Amino acid sequence: MSKSDPNRMFVYPKDVDTFGFDWGRLALTVAPEVNGAARFSGGVVDLPPGQGHTRHNHPGAEEIIFVISGNGEQMVEDEEGNPVTKKVGPGCTVFVPESRFHSTLNTSSAPMQLFVVYSPAGPERGLRELPDFRIIPAGE
Numbered sequence: 001m002s003k004s005d006p007n008r009m010f011v012y013p014k015d016v017d018t019f020g021f022d023w024g025r026l027a028l029t030v031a032p033e034v035n036g037a038a039r040f041s042g043g044v045v046d047l048p049p050g051q052g053h054t055r056h057n058h059p060g061a062e063e064i065i066f067v068i069s070g071n072g073e074q075m076v077e078d079e080e081g082n083p084v085t086k087k088v089g090p091g092c093t094v095f096v097p098e099s100r101f102h103s104t105l106n107t108s109s110a111p112m113q114l115f116v117v118y119s120p121a122g123p124e125r126g127l128r129e130l131p132d133f134r135i136i137p138a139g140e
Contacts, residue, residue, distance in 0.1 A: 026116070
């Protein structure tokens, strides 16, 4: 399917190549390379029990994290760089201000699923540089 294909406006995580890591996976369902989104990108993050992504930031970009399922701890640093950690669960929306350090940990015995949005698009490209990065082909 081409990026201009109207069907690309309706994308399931299983329809796209997924970024795999030791801590989980990210399926970009909206991004310039997926469907031509120009101002943001986003997708579904799956975190197995006890797993999470370590403290990091996205220089020049804001992020929204929406908890679809599961429970965990979300850390977002305040303006002075102090970590603020809260328990999060289904329905919680987390706003990560531009360039702010943050981390997520699944503290439950069940999978945790998130939907993340980056604005502007682009921060997810840096994930390809991580040592544990791998592509999981669509459908796997």
